Structures are given as C-alpha cells and as structure tokens.
Amino acid sequence: MTTTATKSTITNNAVYINKMFNKIATKYDLLNNLMTFGYHYNWKVESIKLALTEIVNPKNALDLCSGTGDLAIILSQLCPKINITCIDNSNNMLNIAKSKTKKLNLNNTSFLLFDFEKLSNEIAPSSIDLITIGFGLRNLIDKEHSLENIYKLLKKDGVFTCIDLGHPRNKLWEKIFLSYFFNIIPKLGQIFAYDKEAYTYLPTSLNSWYKQDELKNIILKTGFEKCYFKDILGGAVAIHVAVK
Numbered sequence: 001m002t003t004t005a006t007k008s009t010i011t012n013n014a015v016y017i018n019k020m021f022n023k024i025a026t027k028y029d030l031l032n033n034l035m036t037f038g039y040h041y042n043w044k045v046e047s048i049k050l051a052l053t054e055i056v057n058p059k060n061a062l063d064l065c066s067g068t069g070d071l072a073i074i075l076s077q078l079c080p081k082i083n084i085t086c087i088d089n090s091n092n093m094l095n096i097a098k099s100k101t102k103k104l105n106l107n108n109t110s111f112l113l114f115d116f117e118k119l120s121n122e123i124a125p126s127s128i129d130l131i132t133i134g135f136g137l138r139n140l141i142d143k144e145h146s147l148e149n150i151y152k153l154l155k156k157d158g159v160f161t162c163i164d165l166g167h168p169r170n171k172l173w174e175k176i177f178l179s180y181f182f183n184i185i186p187k188l189g190q191i192f193a194y195d196k197e198a199y200t201y202l203p204t205s206l207n208s209w210y211k212q213d214e215l216k217n218i219i220l221k222t223g224f225e226k227c228y229f230k231d232i233l234g235g236a237v238a239i240h241v242a243v244k
C-alpha cells in the first residue's frame with residue numbers, strides 16, 4: 001500500500017516537473033539571467049573548470065538534465081575534442097539546447113531525449129569519463145538511485161560534477177536569500193515567463209534539498225573515492241566534484 005502510494009506520488013511529481021519544464025522552456029534562459037543577474041553562466045563555467053582539474057583529456061561526457069545546454073556548451077568550448085551527450089526528458093528544453101549548439105557550430109554534442117530515472121541499458125556501464133549536472137539533481141525524484149546510476153556509468157577515475165542551489169551558512173544571509181527566493185522569484189516568473197507556479201516550485205524545491213555536507217556524504221556513500229564542494233555566494237549555490 002505504502003509502496004503504491006509512493007510510486008504514484010513519484011510518477012505524479014515527475015510528470016508535473018516534466019510538464020513544467022516543457023512549458024517554461026522558451027523563457028528558461030531569460031529567467032536564469034534575470035534571477036542571477038547573469039551570474040549563473042559564470043558559476044557553470046566554474047563548475048566545469050573545477051571538474052577539469054580532476055581529469056586530463058576526457059573523451060566522452062554526459063550532461064544530465066541538460067536543459068538548454070549551458071554546461072554542455074561550456075564543456076564543448078573548453079574541450080573541443082570531447083564527445084558530449086546531452087540528456088533531458090523535456091523535448092522543448094532539449095530543442096533549445098540543439099539550436100544553441102548549432103548556432104555556435106559545436107559539432108561534438110549529441111542529444112538524447114529520455115528520463116534518466118528510467119535508465120536501463122541505453123549507456124554502457126563504466127564507459128563515461130565525465131558526468132555533469134546543473135540544477136538538475138534537485139529535480140530528480142529518486143536522487144540516491146540517480147547517483148548510483150551516475151557512479152555506474154563512470155569509468156574508474158571518472159569525474160562527476162554537480163552544480164545546484166545550496167543552503168547558506170550565515171543565518172542572516174540565509175534569511176535574505178530565502179526572502180528573495182520566495183518573494184521575488186515567483187514575481188519574476190509571473191512577469192517574464194507568465195508562470196508564477198513554476199517559479200514558486202523553484203524555491204519550494206529547496207526545502208527538501210540536501211545541505212552541502214549531506215550531499216557530499218551521500219555521494220561518498222554511493223562509492224566515490226573522493227568528493228568535495230565549493231560554496232558560491234556564501235553557499236546559496238554549491239559545486240560538488242567527485243572522483244570514482
């Protein structure tokens with residue numbers, strides 16, 4: 001009984017999240033720029049650069065929950081010889097990623113429309129050098145299982161990087177940050193994406209999201225040899241890097 005209820009909640013949430021990203025896709029980049037004053041791109045660059053300190057000449061990479069493709073674009077520009085597969089289950093988000101990479105003439109990126117939580121044998125185990133995920137793990141329903149799959153897909157010494165929201169350490173800063181998140185972001189969503197609900201989901205998703213140390217410990221528990229994180233903006237955003 002409990003299992004059935006949990007399964008249906010998971011399915012409902014996953015369907016809701018997928019619909020939401022399909023709906024906001026055309027406004028997603030604009031809203032990211034507005035919400036972060038354009039800084040999200042610099043943070044994404046930092047996340048890729050940090051991961052690249054752990055691996056020399058990665059040959060193939062997966063960008064999970066790729067969305068509109070920023071991390072894949074940054075990685076492709078920093079490592080022109082790498083092959084990157086962008087995975088997302090939102091057709092509309094992925095179409096934007098495709099057109100952005102096309103405009104930039106990046107020909108080392110390919111695209112897979114699928115639900116990573118339903119991964120079976122689409123990608124060979126121990127075949128990937130680098131896996132990136134940006135503001136995506138928080139949106140997956142079974143995060144620990146997804147981390148196990150990430151671990152399984154990486155080669156030995158392969159690298160995983162995750163950039164996502166974090167929990168600020170300073171209480172005053174946390175208050176300011178949460179107030180911005182809960183009061184201003186839904187309004188920006190309403191005005192610029194005509195979707196207050198989607199941009200109310202964003203701050204709400206933070207409630208059940210790991211603190212930086214918790215995520216680090218879960219990653220290590222998955223089997224990774226090493227994991228560390230870097231706080232950005234006093235911990236409002238965090239980059240985790242792990243090595244298998």
Ligand SMILES: C[S@@+](CC[C@H](N)C(=O)[O-])C[C@H]1O[C@@H](n2cnc3c(N)ncnc32)[C@H](O)[C@@H]1O
Nearest residue numbers: 021065066067088089090093115116117134135
């Ligand atoms: C907040 S966006 C992040 C996009 C991009 N990585 C970035 O950093 O801007 C989250 C993305 O995760 C995707 N996503 C959510 N659940 C997914 C799943 N189960 N499988 C694949 N993609 C998923 C959504 O469609 C969305 O594009």
